Amino acid sequence: MDLTLLRTFVTVHRAGSLTRAAALLGLSQPAVTSQIQALERQLGRPLFLRTARGVTATTVGDELAHKVAPHLDALTEITEAGLDADSVTRTVHLAGPPEFTAERALPALTPLIAQGLSIRAAFGPAEELLSGLAAGHHDLTVTTVRPRGGLLTSTPLCDEEHVLVAAARWVARLGGPAVLQASGVRALDPVPLVEVHESLPLITRYWSAVFDAKPASSAAVIAADLRAVLGCVAAGAGLAVLPRYLCAEALDSGEIVALLDPPVPPLRTYFLAARTGTLGLPHIARTHEWLLRAAARW
Incomplete structure (x- = not known):
């Protein structure tokens, strides 16, 4: 049977x-x-049912996937690990939210650079980064959205506590x-x-968890990076909810x-996601393990 x-x-x-x-x-x-139809003709059985949202495997399709997927993953691991071993520098493409990645993930990985690891970081919203991970643009993605389905796997990384903060002058006022x-x-209504x-x-999220209510007004300042939000709050612009x-x-x-x-206090969970099968690659597995160990101290 054709491996392709x-x-x-x-x-x-x-x-x-x-x-x-x-x-x-x-x-x-x-x-x-065309390739799926060719395989179905060889087997004489349908492998998928077409639906409005994509395809769903038949019983025969599920059984075939269960049998062949581990062997294909093993072949991929052998091939890619061999190529990786011949490379002078091993590169991991890491994606995640800019603040968490910059403040926690990247500093935690710096010891691996001395061991020959090269890191390429990408930032963006969770859904966009998970799509990029599925498409092969990233190797690992830190995300607050737990991916579903068999294409991606994820491991809980850490929880972050959210804190309602403002400059001291607002508290006095x-x-x-x-x-x-x-x-x-x-x-809190008078505070921007x-x-x-x-x-x-x-x-x-904070208002719902702590007050069982919704915010009464829109934001006075929108800054797409939490570090900028922190700077505005420290300068007295208003209140914000920030990770501790x-x-x-x-x-x-x-x-x-x-x-x-x-x-x-309200919490948000981060997950470390990878494509199924890629954790068999040594440099990705090492990075994954290193982040999980570092997260135990966060």
Whole structure:
């Protein structure tokens, strides 16, 4: 049986879409369709059912994928690992949110550079980066969205605590932490909001978890990087919800103040995602393991 047909079949099975599989394989969709049809003719059985959202494997398709996928992954591992061993520099393409990647992931990986690792970092929103990972543009992606399906695998990396912060002068103007604690969310209405996006993702999540409410106003400042949000808050522009790791130093120095100390602070989980089968490659596996070990201290 033609290994090319089997490789295309496994890619379609994992992607759940002829279009996505074509992008991953660098082929046209008609070429992928033709290869699947050729394999179905050889086997005399349908392997996929076409649906409005893509394709779903038949029982025969699932059974074939279960049998052949591990062997194809092993062949890929042998081939790519061999090529990697001949390379002077091994490169890992890492993607993730800019703040977390810059402040945590990249510094944690710097010891691997002395061991011959080369790193290429890319930043962007979660859905875009996961699509890039699936398409082969990245090797590992740090994401707050857990990928689904068989094409990508993910491991919980760490949790980040979210903190409601503002410059100290706002706390004094509002009457101090005790007043804020007693008055609840409405006491915060006079304070301008600073966020990374017009949809107020961090503030909305915090308001829902802590106050069981929605923000009453739109943001006064939108800055697409949390480090810029921190700078605006420290300068007195308003309040924001920030990850504790990012603002811990500013909190310790008194540059900003935590407005509330809820019994259960809101958390967000980060995942470390890879394409299925690629963790058999030594340089990717090493980077993956190193990040997981570093995250245990975060």
